[in-house]
Amino acid sequence: MKTKFVALRTPVIAMGVGIAITAVLLLLAGADVLAAFGVLLSGALTSPSRISDMLMLLSPLLLCAVGLTTSFAAGQYNLGIEGQMTVGGVAAMWFLRGYHDGSPVVLFWIGAVLCGMLMGAVWAMLVAVLKRYMHVSEIFAGLGFNFMALGLALYLVFGPWKRPGVASMSGTEPLADVLWLPTITGTRLTLVTPVLAIVMLAVVWRLIRHTHWGLQVRACGLSALASVRMGVPATRRTFEAMALCGACAGMAGALQIIGVYHSLVPNVASGIGLMGLLVALLVRADVRWVAFVALFFAVITSGSIQLPLALSIDSSISGVLQGLIVLAIIVARARRGEESA
């Protein structure tokens, strides 16, 4: 019981410290602190359309965070998550461009998501291979591949896939209307993405916590040398974990194309992967907390959009709060002598 209490105490204190420092910053900016926190926490929940906007952020965030807990479990800091999301979107768009009037729409949706997952997995595997065989840190390789993915998307948007006559940052020729995932009436939200995110959460939770495969992945993350010594196929498990993470990110990218943007935009990832990294840094390989933390982050990020209107405070305060909480947690862990992953 005692250990459980201690395990919970650290995040709670860290969250308190993060909130306290944010409050000080708000005070220094001359803002009404309580009102600002009120808007942050409830701004996303005051109307059905705001709730649906929050869920539109939460779903891809959850997919990325779930994927990242897998790569974290394997000891890999997959900073390439944004790029994996981007190429997932590119692959989905590539598949959907093959659509002709009368083709079975559902098959094209499934195909696009699978293409996105496959491409995301391949993009992540490139990083894993560079790390394993060329000794390139996955952090730097991942960042490099992010830029390459962005370059690929930009090239397609302004080059081969540009709208006839106009090349614009706003994206390629939009998908045919029938290919847009159906939304709940009155909102832009499709139910497919949240449902798939929850399914992936359940699958990864089961894999990491309750299978021998997950045990081996965690062992590789904790000590690669010792795992190899005990006969764990460490290279394979690390590759598989990275591929699974890339597949989750690719799925998120594909769903952003089919369900949100309806065309390929250069910024498919739009920082969601990085926010997923913050979530994963907080929960590490502990899948149980992913949903709560992702929900919290999505709520305050969406809520912060109301801040400039309601209180003339810049919405970036939500990012400040998230960053401070993560920092406080990492400091608390370091003080306890734990590693950050």
Add this chain to the structure above:
Amino acid sequence: MHVSIQQINKSFGPVRANQDITIAFAAGQIHGILGENGAGKSTLMKLLSGVYKPDSGQMFINDHAVTLGTPRHAVQIGIGMVGQDPLDVPVFNVLENIACGLQMPNDADIRQQITHWSTTLGFPLSPDQRMRDLTVGQRQQVEIVRLLIAGSDVVILDEPTTGITAAQVDALFAALKAIVATGKTVLFVTHKLDEIVALCDTVTILRAGQLVGTQLAMPVSKETMLIAMFGEFFTHAQLSAKPIPTDAPRWKLHDTQLHDATFVLGPLNLSLPKGMIIGLAGLEGSGQRLFMHHLAGITDPDRGQIDFNGTPITRANPTVAWLPADRLHEGIIGAMSLREHVLLMRDSLLAPLQTAYEKSTQLIADYAIKATPDMPLQQLSGGNQQRAMLALIPESAQGILLEHPTRGLDAVSAMTIWHRLQVRRDNGATVLFFSADLSEVMQYSDAILVFFGGQVSRLLARDTLSEEALAALIGGVGFAEVTA
């Protein structure tokens, strides 16, 4: 400087590592601190040197109460500790390592002091040698000199003879005697009775976190010390060596040459038979570890071939178990429990995760591991971690490679471990090990390989060797006659 502690208590969770410890250490003497693994010796020394803070109790220096905050603070007050593993900056030279922690370093002054202490203590140190080029024993010498230059009046050494050569042990003992002759105090932590007898003026014995003998003036008989340490008597089992069999070998090396960054070994032509315990003898760093890594298939030889049971050895051979000395980095996974390790080593991906409980409980009982099946192994003492690693050797292992198998274990645990390895041997497994302790090599090996000057001797039956003859071979005397 007189150091004394009163009513010191320190707990880690439910474990009471030190209970009501009260001792006064007289200046100008070597004080032995003796106890089996987990008795609380290291904890007590870490309290004295400011690494840990006591839960309760008081410490006095020259009868003034002090509270130590950090190791740096302790050094300023005059208490310095040489840890089990030397902590230094490998790319620095000796001078830089010593200077970097001092208040106002003046190179010329430090150089002169290094020369002074090296001469006084008989350590062959030069200020310009790089740390990474030194042996563990030499790095320990640098550490001692560093503490003395920093002004330590009390020097604490935690198991300092682990991992250093016999000659370095002799040099260390002479140096410690020279240090106390200047009026300073030495606290010497060990679980080896012989070292207490050879070196110490007094002995303090800990058992399960409590004092069972305080500042007993030497000589104290070994029997008395053993009874205090264990609370019971035990006798050494007499062991006889097995003759060298001639049937198909376990390992066979054909014209094999091995190397690492600094060292070349070979070419070697050797057959290591089935069902033997083979000790690797030689000065520290004569290629024993390199040899083992290759037999385990972790590294491929430059040239030639290594066969295991007639086929070339591969990295993932499940019938070869390698137990590295660096337990927490290479051996086990600190954050995982024994039960998780049992599961990890199963090859079936489909095995249910709940099933390893009974097996783990069995291993805990068989190997007397102080743990529960679900306790993370990093929470165990070093000796218990070692027992856990030994317990995890698969039943199917036909080749067992051990680096310092009983390092950090007390005498009773070591005997238990060796008994189990002998059973493995009798069932046909070939066990190879190296140890810093020559008497362990002599006591438990059926045959011995001597490493000297980049070469390995042929397999020598232990019964043909005396400890003196082996020591001579290790030093290279008569080595040419025993190479194949």
